[in-house]
Amino acid sequence: MPMPVPRTAAVAAAVALIIGLAAPAHADTTSQRQRDFAAAAAEFGVPENILLGVSYLESRWDTNAGTPSTSAGYGPMHLTDLREAGAATSHHDEGTEDPRGDDARPARHPQAGPAAPPPALQTVDEAARLLHTDAGTLRTDPAQNIRGGAALLAKYHTGDWYEAVAKYSGSTGDAAQTFADEVFDTVKSGIARTTDDGQQVTLSASPDLVVPQHADRTPPGVECPRRVTCESVPAPYQELPGNDYGNHDLANRPESQRIDHIVIHDTEGYWDSVLKLAQDPTYVSWHYTIRSSDGLIAQHVPTKDVAWHAGNWYVNAKSIGIEHEGFAAKGTWYTEAMYRSSAKLVGYLARKYGIPLDRAHIIGHDNVPGTVPSTIKGMHWDPGPYWDWSHYFDLLGAPLGGFGLPGSSLVTIDPDFAKNQPVFTGCDSPGTPCAPRGSEAVVLHSEPSDSAPLLKDAGLHPDGSASTMDVSDVGSRVATGQRYAVAEVRGDWTAIWYLGQKGWFHNPRGAKVAKPAIGWVVTPKPGLATVPVYGRAYPEPEAYPANVPVQAITPLPYTLGAGQQYSSAGTVGSEYYYAVTFDLADHVVVKGKLKYVQIQFGHRIAFVKADDVRIAPAF
Structure with a gap:
């Protein structure tokens, strides 16, 4: 050496x-x-x-x-x-998602304004x-x-x-x-x-090449791995008029509550504009932003604190949010420099907090569930179907797929990214086909045929209509690395359990888009025809102290039926972080006796009560 x-x-x-x-x-x-x-x-x-x-x-x-x-x-x-690419519009300013996702506070819907691209x-x-x-x-x-x-x-x-x-x-x-x-x-x-x-x-490798050595580039107080460049761009914790404050909540994680998830976002704006938003006390917040051109990382919120980023307060309170400079709706691609920098940051955070390197815990914003039926339709869907999860997990040193035995009742979605090119619409204008691009998404049909309608999502389409191929419609779509229980196989077609239905995808020998997996599945306990599904793992009413309002345990408009199985990510305790004032002394972590199981229910994760289901190994 x-x-x-x-x-x-x-x-x-x-x-x-x-x-x-x-x-x-x-x-x-x-x-x-x-x-x-x-x-x-x-x-x-x-x-x-x-x-x-x-x-x-x-x-x-x-x-x-x-x-x-x-x-x-x-x-x-x-x-x-940039003259040709143009400035993309922001899906962050569409829909009805409240980034805090906390019923105890008024919804916050800040507008970002136009994204100003840099002249460089x-x-x-x-x-x-x-x-x-x-x-x-x-x-x-x-x-x-x-x-x-x-x-x-x-x-x-x-x-x-x-x-x-x-x-x-x-x-x-x-x-x-x-x-x-x-x-x-x-x-x-x-x-x-x-x-x-x-x-x-x-x-070809040059094993004797001497790579220049540099001192640690992490400024004091910034939580970042070595061999990347990080900077501090603090988000303001500031009192505002009207008994309001912004733009995040102080906490004491992981001592007060575990950090279970890392949520991958895209910025829907260019670097300079996004960093100005991160410093706006009237806007919302996230923990890190990563630049596309070179992988520069800016930290805004300490990981011990809770940022307002995922649209679901339970997930916010137990996650770290990372924004990546980019635009999901444009159908564009993410640079390798950014993928590598992000993977180093996520690996560092996962080791620090004991977060499993799998797609049940390293999730996209598009995998975060709605809190109650009325919020599902407005949930964001970044980083979109063109984020290469397979390559990302290779960089994390945790390759996806291929670990189960043939015939397993559990599969990991793992298409060939470059060859898998579903024809989505709406990247540039409504109804217009997107440019053919490699994708991590596999589309589901209601029958084993490419001409069969897509599945129905009662939350996204409460009128009962089928899902669509719009790039933002995740109602009939699975993502690379996600695991699902097999419901049926007919020739080259495989059906999985998805939102209470059978979802079919083409999975021919020699061109598999799903690989056998090992793991655990949940199914309703004997005697239960259906089991409610939830977007939050909140405690039972008896767990709340007198000064904390009880948060409703509201089921989503789906059910898990008898005979159906869904991949389990493990049992979690029930928690609610009450933080509605500027003073940290008023904040309370409510922990209940109620237990939940996190499952892969549709494109998004969900929760079921542990008392309602039986957990068993997949065979």
Whole structure:
């Protein structure tokens, strides 16, 4: 193992090694994308493995069907063109979700206003000038896009490839160095994959590469892992007129109550605008925001405190909320830099608080249940069907799927992200088909046929109509990593129990979208025809002290029927965090004797009373 060396020497050694290893990496492949990288590297004098490493950290070498990333980047080299991508509207300002989701307080529906994109999202113009071509060609032609990225790297190079890579990120300071570190780590370890358009690309490992070493970049008081760049952008805890306050609640977690979930969100806005919202006492709150271009992490609320982010007070009180710069409705893609930074943060938090690394505890905002029947329709659905949960859990070191025996009565949803391309609508305008894109979502039908109607969701569609293919409609959709009990199998079709119905999906041999799983399932106890389902695990009335209003235990408009089974995430105690005043001394954690079981009931999680169900291992 090389001995640690000063940063300047380390970079010099790295550059020397990279140049020495710059022989074409495509000798054993006929991949056109690989040849494009080699040709561009040679043309502009950029080490091929540096070019491959930068592209991987931006796009994983994908084309993403010509759609922009969540930070307006196009193609394998993520050349940014905000002029073409445009500013997306915010689903956070639609619907009726109250981010607090607490019946003890008036609903809060703050409006974010238009998201102002930063002017820096326009590197495609500089690349076009260097190549004497137009921005449209660089957005749509992968080979020209790679040439454009190589030209930019060559321009940024002033004798130090590490610094050129850092500048390519579009950031400065520690955030730019974090991006460069990730690129150099990728070059050192090597990687190979098949892209979203079927190209085989390989970055050969450089095990002797010396990656520059840096001091811990975490400022004092910020809860972050090493090897990422974090900053503190505190959310205000502030009294407001009208006996109100914002924009979160003080607490003493985990001593006062366990933290059971981490909730993944997208911002529906650009970095600068979102950070201003996080500092607005009249707005709502979340614990962290992660930037798309370089993975920079900003912490707003200490994890011991409760942020107002998930639309369900029970979940808020027991979770950490992480926002990712991006737009779910645009059908865009998330950068590898952000995925990696997020995975490091989630892994750090999961270890710190003992949170299981599974899809029952690392959930999307779209997996958070409505609190009562009237709130279901307004619940948010980010980060959307284009968040790559499978890749994300690979980065977490907790791969999804494939751990059960054939024929198991429990399955994990695990489609091939790139090949799985359901045709959703409404990404850009209502009813308009979204661009074909890889997706983590598998659509369910009421019968084993692609032409059969989708399932009904009594909460989302109380009029009794079937669910739709609108990108925001999660009423007949399962997500990668979620586990469900098998109800029936007919040929290449599998049915699972879902919202009290059988939901069918195509699961042919050789192209499985669900893998056998191991785990526990719940079913109603003998003698019970149906079991109520809840969006919160609140205590029994007798548990509340005299000064705390009793919170209703209100069932959702679904039932779990006899003979049906649902995947169990374990038994949880009943809790309610009473926090309606600015003074922490008035806050009370109410814990009851009532026990619940968290289940995967539909696209969202839910709870049933432990006394109503029998828990058994899946076979």
